[in-house]
Amino acid sequence: MLKMAERDRARVAATPVSRHDGLGQAVLPFLYGLAQQVEHLESRGTPRLADNVVDLIGTLLAERADADRAAEDDGPDVLTRRILAYMEQRLPDPRLSPEGIAAAHRISRRYLYKLLAEQGYTVAGWIREQRLARCRQDLADPAMDHLPVGAVGGRWGFPDPAHFSHAFKAVYGMSPREARAARAGASPLRPPGS
Incomplete structure (x- = not known):
């Protein structure tokens, strides 16, 4: 029909x-x-x-x-760069989702997944990786010491401090508090295996 x-x-x-x-x-x-x-x-x-x-x-x-x-x-490479820039600008928004990203670019969610898979990412994996990297930078920055650890996570789209702490520890091998405390006397944080 x-x-x-x-x-x-x-x-x-x-x-x-x-x-x-x-x-x-x-x-x-x-x-x-x-x-x-x-x-x-x-x-x-x-x-x-x-x-x-x-x-x-x-x-x-x-x-x-x-x-x-x-x-x-437009070409998948141009569109992918546009999508990655869009996601990066919205990392602090905990509501950032594949549905919203696809709608903003007027593509299907399936096509969004395909574009990011061609770059070796999942949508959720890319968002999580970028958010955790920003949190790690903030925890390593003495100018951010005035913020509680949970607020650092909240700044980058982790509204639940327990979830933030768990995700951070899974990637970096230490809790966000331990990372901040280790900053003064230890080497820079690196993901396990690097």
Whole structure:
């Protein structure tokens, strides 16, 4: 019914549609309103309305598929650099997620995973690695001693101090407190095996 190529259907399947830009601004409120009125619709006009709704959804999904294709046409390397810069700017936000990153770049989550996998990363792995590296820098900086260890984690997207401490210790072999205390008399922190 959508009259879309299989490749385009696969590209947009199970991807979020933003209600803040593109056709989503018009189509999503319409669909929501329609869903609220579904029991009050007249049965004679319903088949025609259903055809129009399918066309409208098809247009919305085609816009999304076109955006994905345009992102691919930019070249995966350019898009990947743009995505990494976007994620780096938003590291402090604990809500940074694959869904939000994909939506911001108008690509599917699946394509986002593919792009980062080609660079040897997972989305969550890259975010965690970068956040922990920033935390390590702050803990090694005497100018940051006024911040409690939990606040250092909070600055970089770890709102739960226990989770931050566990993640830090798993990578660096010591707790954030131990890392800060060791700073004065020890060698710089290095991940195990380096």
